[in-house]
Amino acid sequence: VKGDTSVMATTLLTIGEFSRATHLSVKALRHYHDMGVLEPAAIDASSGYRSYGAEQVASAQVIRRLRDLGMPLDSIRTVLAAPGLAERNREIAAHLARMERQLEQTQSAVSSLRALLSGPAPRPVIEFRTIPAVTALVIAEVVDGAETVAWGTGVFAELEEALKATGLEAAGPFGALFPGEFFEIARSEVTVFAPVTLPAGQARQPERHVSGRVHLREVAGIEAAVAMHPGPASETDRTYGALGTVVAERAIGVDGPIREYYPDGFDPAGDYRTEICWPVFLTRSPG
């Protein structure tokens, strides 16, 4: 009679049995209860003993796999509570995309670690230069350090389109501005810009919306220590180190944002160079 499932609505398991059936630790199961991720089917009023329904094994397995993938409990709760498949899959897809970005970062960390350990870098050539102000198509947004590369790809594409749509003439390679905080707290407003030549006679206006996220405005001129990094922007750390050192030695560093130019364009998949400009206060004619 015990095995007659047509009579018993639900088979209840103790937390220990449930732990062995799902390969989740008892401590983890209690934690999931506290966090509202997986509520026991029943709780004994006097003893506090938890009981789990046999049909909860499926949910527990999903939780275990999502945790194996590093998904936070908050997201898992959302996934399990999702009303439809669409919302559920969206949350999971978003997490897998995060993981993919992380994997890319890991791969780049491995390769630059190899480079770092293979010996000292060739000292980059550093020159001091005055960079004049330009008018530019500009997108500025607050960005998280880890997402900058992915974000940049979309932003450069949008600038490219705006350049075509407006018919403005490009006046040099694309660039980007990173405030000091960007490196210190890995999150701040980043400005990406495409310098343009205004048609002769057109007056400069203070700032004008163009389309989507794109505005037309002036990008200030600076004096800077400049070095060309031979590889993509994701691995510029050695050149940053060299620049920061030289500026501390030979000039007065000032507060403005650090600037990068991408003379070969910006293509996360391919190879391109990155010109790094570290703002300084020139006290004498450089050379």
Added chain:
Amino acid sequence: VKGDTSVMATTLLTIGEFSRATHLSVKALRHYHDMGVLEPAAIDASSGYRSYGAEQVASAQVIRRLRDLGMPLDSIRTVLAAPGLAERNREIAAHLARMERQLEQTQSAVSSLRALLSGPAPRPVIEFRTIPAVTALVIAEVVDGAETVAWGTGVFAELEEALKATGLEAAGPFGALFPGEFFEIARSEVTVFAPVTLPAGQARQPERHVSGRVHLREVAGIEAAVAMHPGPASETDRTYGALGTVVAERAIGVDGPIREYYPDGFDPAGDYRTEICWPVFLTRSPG
């Protein structure tokens, strides 16, 4: 004169300058100081201001990359303090190996998550069976959950060799015993065994050392609920869930270790089946 590096032994940077040059946050740098991972070149006695030497930029970059790879600060300290290249590379290689194992686990989690979400599993066929005691070549060690698969590969190879070396006749597929704790706390003693037939007339001894980690001893008989999982041992969770549920419904679960058999051998890279045996107390003739 400020730029004359032949006179100045070391250029010192403030923590802010050093932060911008290395892309490490000020908070992180202070933490690395507290942890003894990266000591500032100088500390002002009255103000407590930290100063970093320009040549410390290189170490900081290594630290940043190792942190990007998830290496704990303790290991990083070891790497940086390593007297020779050999020791340093050993530590890094060990970490990369850990990462590789983790990546494998992630990949398996993605694929079984896909399976879990693609709908309910076919109910496995479960039978109740009495498994007799056998004499076996045995290796037993305390193992961490995450490392079980890698550990198993070596262990099975060693058992295979011992089987050849002793000339004993195999008496069925290789198996393994997992105490309940193994699933509850993901770490405990795991026993792997190769059943053998003793030559006629040879008396059974209590336990005998054979070679390396291999012993010859009896593996106890049990009564068990048994199900064949169609895939490798790393993705048995659905079958475990079904078995745990059925045992709770239809039998009295007992305390002994859970047992797995590998009738197709054990090959982490390839495909093989896993037979799972959940110990029960049979109260009536099963059928």
Added chain:
DNA sequence: TTGCTCCTCACGTCACGTGAGGTGGC
């Protein structure tokens, strides 16, 4: 009656981030 399972706090872990509250140099 003795183990065994289960319970609830409370605290530890790890690598920082987040304020609070205060000081020194240009």
Added chain:
DNA sequence: TTGCTCCTCACGTCACGTGAGGTGGC
């Protein structure tokens, strides 16, 4: 004199693990 940089606590985060100390059912 006013910002700006830097300082030191102290506490928060996240997903549990690790005891301590105690209770209920066979």
